[in-house]
Amino acid sequence: MSIAATPVPPYYAVIFTSLRHLQTGAADSSDAVADAGTRAATRSGSDDGYGAMAALMLDSAARQPGFLGVESAREEIGITVSYWDSLQAISNWKRDSEHQLAQQLGRSSWYSAYRVRICRVERDYGFARDAGGAADPGGESDERLSTPPG
Template identity: 50%
Template sequence: MQTAKPYYAVIFTSLRTDGDQGYAKMAEEMETLARKQAGFLDIESAREGVGITVSYWESLEAIANWKAHMDHRQAQKNGIKTWYSWYKVRICRVEREYEFNT
């Protein structure tokens, strides 16, 4: 991902409850919706025990707008009620990046 610096990363770390209970469908819908939001840059995700999803945004305002989006708010409520036994959100300013690619 090449983008102007600085930008912001929202790091969502979580432990899931047992079973899917509609989680996979909602996660796919939320990624599709996030990609349509003003200020969205990209997303990366991994799950092996603890899940980590990092979404990248142009500004803190874009992050706040995404957090307040009606459909995302419903997904957040479902997450607390059904899908997660624990989660933590961190918002970080990205000032520098580098990568290795063969």
């Protein structure tokens, strides 16, 4: 996984934070939208169908109009941030039939708790090293704003 390449703001972020059920053989945490399933299956040997559904959701989301990218991390909690070009695109994804099935399975089988937060990204900036390990000379001066400062 890498950091998502997003456009110049504004755009939208959906932040999905989850806690997995602690089940025998199940991974201790993750999230079903973006986890490709490899970490959960590797750590536990079994993921109760979670990894397959997560891979399906990532593939399905990537085909949705308005999808811009995704980033995911997990330890004791899972956090996935998906990026979208509009609130309408987010709403369409929420209503997608495969996604609705994953949501139902998440509530009944995989999660003890989750929270979804939706926000508008007004500015972003970053830092990166090139393939040889040298720092990007732009650093945080690579700031991108939805409205130029003035």
